[in-house]
Amino acid sequence: MEKKILVCEDDEVLGSMIKFKLGKDQLGLIESVNNGKDAKEAIETNDYSLIISDIHMPFISGLQLLEHVRAHQKKNTSFIILSAEGLESTVLEAFDLGVTDFLTKPFSPGELSMRVKRLLQAA
Amino acid sequence: MISRLQFLEDQDPKMIFIFGVTVVLTGLIIFFLSLIIISKISRTRDRRLKRKYWPYIKEHLAMIAIQSVVNEGVKYDYRRSLRFLMQIRNRSRKIAQWVLDEIMKQKANLTGEANKTMLKVYRDLNLKTYSLRKLKSFNSNTVARGIYELESMEQRDVFSKFYKFLGSKNTDLRMAARLGLTSLAPNPLSFLDHLKEELSEWEQMSIYNRLRSKHKDQLPDFSKFYYHEQPSAVAFCVEMTVRFNYFELIPQLIELLKTTKNRSMVIDALKELEAFQALPYVKRLIHKSNNPQTIISCLNFLAHIGDESCRSIFETFIEHKNFEVRMAAVGMAAKLNIEFESSSEELESMLLHHQNELIS
Amino acid sequence: MNIWTILTHIVDFFVLGFSVSLTICYLFLSCVSFFAIRKYMRRRSLYRVNDIISSPMAPSVSLIAPAYNEGMTIVENIRSMLSLEYNNYDVIVVNDGSKDDTLEKVIKAFDLIQVPLHVNAKVSTQEIVSVYKSQNRSFKKLTIVNKVNGGKADALNAGINVSSSRLVACIDVDCVLENDALQRMVKPFMEDSSVIASGGVVRIANSCEIEHGKLINVNLPKNMLARFQVLEYLRAFLLSRMAWARLNGLLLISGAFGLFDRKLILKAGGYSTDTVGEDMELVVRMRSMMTRAGKKFRVTMIPDPLCWTEAPSTNKVFEKQRNRWARGTYEVLQKHTYLFFNSKYKITGLFGYPFWFFFEWMAPLLEFCGAVYFIFLLFTGSVSWTYFLSLLVMFYCFSIFISSFTLYAEEISFYKYKGVKDQLRLLAAALLEPFIYHPRVVWASVKGNIDILKGVKSWGEMTRSGFSSKTKVAELKKVTTISN
Numbered sequence A: 001m002e003k004k005i006l007v008c009e010d011d012e013v014l015g016s017m018i019k020f021k022l023g024k025d026q027l028g029l030i031e032s033v034n035n036g037k038d039a040k041e042a043i044e045t046n047d048y049s050l051i052i053s054d055i056h057m058p059f060i061s062g063l064q065l066l067e068h069v070r071a072h073q074k075k076n077t078s079f080i081i082l083s084a085e086g087l088e089s090t091v092l093e094a095f096d097l098g099v100t101d102f103l104t105k106p107f108s109p110g111e112l113s114m115r116v117k118r119l120l121q122a123a
Numbered sequence B: 001m002i003s004r005l006q007f008l009e010d011q012d013p014k015m016i017f018i019f020g021v022t023v024v025l026t027g028l029i030i031f032f033l034s035l036i037i038i039s040k041i042s043r044t045r046d047r048r049l050k051r052k053y054w055p056y057i058k059e060h061l062a063m064i065a066i067q068s069v070v071n072e073g074v075k076y077d078y079r080r081s082l083r084f085l086m087q088i089r090n091r092s093r094k095i096a097q098w099v100l101d102e103i104m105k106q107k108a109n110l111t112g113e114a115n116k117t118m119l120k121v122y123r124d125l126n127l128k129t130y131s132l133r134k135l136k137s138f139n140s141n142t143v144a145r146g147i148y149e150l151e152s153m154e155q156r157d158v159f160s161k162f163y164k165f166l167g168s169k170n171t172d173l174r175m176a177a178r179l180g181l182t183s184l185a186p187n188p189l190s191f192l193d194h195l196k197e198e199l200s201e202w203e204q205m206s207i208y209n210r211l212r213s214k215h216k217d218q219l220p221d222f223s224k225f226y227y228h229e230q231p232s233a234v235a236f237c238v239e240m241t242v243r244f245n246y247f248e249l250i251p252q253l254i255e256l257l258k259t260t261k262n263r264s265m266v267i268d269a270l271k272e273l274e275a276f277q278a279l280p281y282v283k284r285l286i287h288k289s290n291n292p293q294t295i296i297s298c299l300n301f302l303a304h305i306g307d308e309s310c311r312s313i314f315e316t317f318i319e320h321k322n323f324e325v326r327m328a329a330v331g332m333a334a335k336l337n338i339e340f341e342s343s344s345e346e347l348e349s350m351l352l353h354h355q356n357e358l359i360s
Numbered sequence C: 001m002n003i004w005t006i007l008t009h010i011v012d013f014f015v016l017g018f019s020v021s022l023t024i025c026y027l028f029l030s031c032v033s034f035f036a037i038r039k040y041m042r043r044r045s046l047y048r049v050n051d052i053i054s055s056p057m058a059p060s061v062s063l064i065a066p067a068y069n070e071g072m073t074i075v076e077n078i079r080s081m082l083s084l085e086y087n088n089y090d091v092i093v094v095n096d097g098s099k100d101d102t103l104e105k106v107i108k109a110f111d112l113i114q115v116p117l118h119v120n121a122k123v124s125t126q127e128i129v130s131v132y133k134s135q136n137r138s139f140k141k142l143t144i145v146n147k148v149n150g151g152k153a154d155a156l157n158a159g160i161n162v163s164s165s166r167l168v169a170c171i172d173v174d175c176v177l178e179n180d181a182l183q184r185m186v187k188p189f190m191e192d193s194s195v196i197a198s199g200g201v202v203r204i205a206n207s208c209e210i211e212h213g214k215l216i217n218v219n220l221p222k223n224m225l226a227r228f229q230v231l232e233y234l235r236a237f238l239l240s241r242m243a244w245a246r247l248n249g250l251l252l253i254s255g256a257f258g259l260f261d262r263k264l265i266l267k268a269g270g271y272s273t274d275t276v277g278e279d280m281e282l283v284v285r286m287r288s289m290m291t292r293a294g295k296k297f298r299v300t301m302i303p304d305p306l307c308w309t310e311a312p313s314t315n316k317v318f319e320k321q322r323n324r325w326a327r328g329t330y331e332v333l334q335k336h337t338y339l340f341f342n343s344k345y346k347i348t349g350l351f352g353y354p355f356w357f358f359f360e361w362m363a364p365l366l367e368f369c370g371a372v373y374f375i376f377l378l379f380t381g382s383v384s385w386t387y388f389l390s391l392l393v394m395f396y397c398f399s400i401f402i403s404s405f406t407l408y409a410e411e412i413s414f415y416k417y418k419g420v421k422d423q424l425r426l427l428a429a430a431l432l433e434p435f436i437y438h439p440r441v442v443w444a445s446v447k448g449n450i451d452i453l454k455g456v457k458s459w460g461e462m463t464r465s466g467f468s469s470k471t472k473v474a475e476l477k478k479v480t481t482i483s484n
Helices: A012-024 A036-045 A062-071 A088-096 A109-122 B004-008 B013-069 B078-091 B093-109 B112-124 B128-135 B140-152 B156-167 B171-184 B190-194 B201-212 B231-243 B247-259 B263-272 B276-288 B292-305 B308-317 B323-336 B345-355 C003-044 C049-053 C074-082 C102-110 C152-162 C181-191 C224-246 C262-268 C278-292 C315-335 C343-380 C385-412 C420-436 C438-454 C456-466 C469-483
Strands: A004-008 A029-033 A050-054 A078-083 A101-104 C061-067 C089-096 C112-115 C128-134 C142-147 C167-171 C195-204 C209-211 C214-217 C257-261 C298-309
Touching (some): A004 A012, A004 A036, A012 A029, A029 A036, A062 A078, A078 A109, A101 A109, B013 B112, B013 C003, B013 C385, B078 B093, B093 B140, B128 B140, B140 B156, B140 B171, B156 B171, B171 B201, B201 B231, B201 C049, B231 B263, B247 B276, B263 B292, B308 B323, B323 B345, C003 C224, C003 C298, C003 C343, C061 C181, C074 C089, C102 C142, C128 C152, C152 C278, C167 C181, C167 C262, C181 C195, C181 C257, C224 C298, C257 C278, C262 C278, C278 C298
Parallel strands (some): C061 C089
Antiparallel strands (some): C112 C128, C167 C257, C209 C214
16 A cells, blocks of 8 residues: 655645655655645545644644644654754754654755655654 | 804814815825725736746746756756746746745755755846846845845855945845855955944844854854954854854853953853863852852853852852842752752742752 | 803814814824834845744743633633744743633643742732643643732733743733744844833734634624724724834833833833733833933834734623723823923823823813713804814814725735725725714723722722732722722
């Protein structure tokens, strides 16, 4: 069965680029949304192996999304956060909430793809 | 009584006055309403233009970016995208600005190949001339915007053009020029030599953001500015010493401690740098100083670096009249595990406060 | 000419003079506000959000929210407060002796545990019973203070005592903050070290879509009363306060959202608990304190719509609110009478205070007197209709002018009500306002002033409601001496 990946990124160009890169590397079935509200709805109806999310999104932030995912017992879902702020406090908070990996913007899509591959293999 | 007759006369000054004010107000109402309508129309036109071009701009830039990171198997023609962007760039200055904004945004998001590609697009679309044209504008905001664009696109050859804006009358423009120089000039903080005004906290933060993206050997020697005439510049450089972990500057900081007015700032910096060398100086200073802020900084420093021998210091300051000093003294004792008889209710409560892990 | 004629002439000229100065003041203010907004919007376009949210150098901020019987919504509200886009802040919720299950709900939802926080009561408040922090590290920003009931001002003071941040943001617990609220509010403090307080704009949230304490969609209220208030709030913030902030004469920072320098609030003695206008009173007191100390200072305002709050949509609640505002204004003015045309206090004394005295406090009373006078003339049958009608037209034009300027200011700045329909609705509200809405405002404020005249009773009631036994005795003594 193909693994499902959700990309939440409010910047369309970046979102589509991540989607394309991951699809190209054949990592799974990739869906993308551009705000936290849609992301939440998508998570409620689908079962994703991996969620990649920006922190600052309209309506619901990436951290809230993460908290929501962890609160609803989806323990096996991997969660990667992409963020423009690599502040220690934010990173710590994200790991406290149970994030699997944390990438700081600017980032390279190649690196992201490698990390995703490793995570999915480990799972 | 306001008689009826009175108002039948034409020259009643009150009526003329009321009439005049009403006419002026009506004129102003019409003026503002038409301004609203004009602004609405131009907004609608903008929106239409945006709806027409925006998706294409995004799509083409996305394809260019994707192409740069996916090495093989993408049959996409960079030149075709470029030709398209070039075409719409020429339509109007507004569209050119949109393209530029999007390029800047993507460049900030990405590193590696994709980042370089965005720079290439900027160069190939010749958007640099647009940014350079802004520097010639009479509007300070436009100039600042131009500096910002050149700075984000790392156009290192133009930094010398920024110097003349350092003396501008506009605060924002002066700041933009200084930030531009921080990013682009080979010697990032060179503008500090001629700084005559206070560096606001906002600007300090912005400079730090720019320095962060630099390699360590591009960073200046911060100790050069420890004796700057502007206290804010000194504070900034001391803070930078800490933020970039310049342990080798500890001796200079200790030297600064002897002369500076703002001792607590320097001691805080020494604490962050774990400068045990400063221990004797701090122990001496804490008894000499009568500035509560300095004493608190010293106590915090000792809490971090001191040892059992600080007991006498603790005993001196626990009686201090300033609440914060007492609080810091107990904090130090708690941190250094100095045991003492809690003689008062306040002391007991403070100790509990400091021993609790949830209160940070 | 008998005395009667002379008297009416005096009244006539007084009314004219008053309206002329009002018009001139507002014309001047709208000019100032226009340039201030334009400048702000230009500067805003140069601002990059990432600059501050990714910086460890951002100053620390405490959000202080007093809560009284908020059990229904408190958990949602706290969650929303914890998720703002700012990296160096904490949230202090002060439970002001709620009689419902506010505290229990919060303890359960956030996994709280009592901690022995040592509070230095720099401003004396009602006793703090306990302080709670979360055991869950992801809520470590949260502190709950549980104290004996003492009213909003007292709760805010307790929160300020507990805080150790450089800045404190005093907010209403039930208002919805935009995600970028703190970053925008902090900016003036970072740009200029002489800023002592900064106010935020409050907008009306009725009929807006709100989910999990976050604003999703902005709508114009369907309720007419709330819609008039949208216009009124826009006018107050975009025209009046923006201009006052530019002139550095701002006297009022709305209690719903304001950011202050914590050390200066403490130095000024915190919020005063003996007035219902505590938000304005604090700013006025801080201003006069700074002037007396001979220090340069600035009170600024950020025109971005950052805070959304539910406005009263029924007549009864509305009247109660306005009644309170009128009393608050009076109390503040009365407490600081020394400012009246006092050149020592520069713009505060020469311009700010008199403006509030004449045009905010006295204007509704005068309008009311005017209406009474008119009815009196009607009965005596000596109304000069031309004069009356032309006066009416002038005032009407004045009101429409102010509203159209406000709509224009909103148009060039934040443009929250999109769509031609909403714009036309707002315009219609502006046209109807002088007949339908304005009389209610005037009436409520007259009633407020009548309550002041009843005086001692209402004042005593207020203090009695929230003081513990020991202070109550002292307060009661005070009341009796005053009534004697």
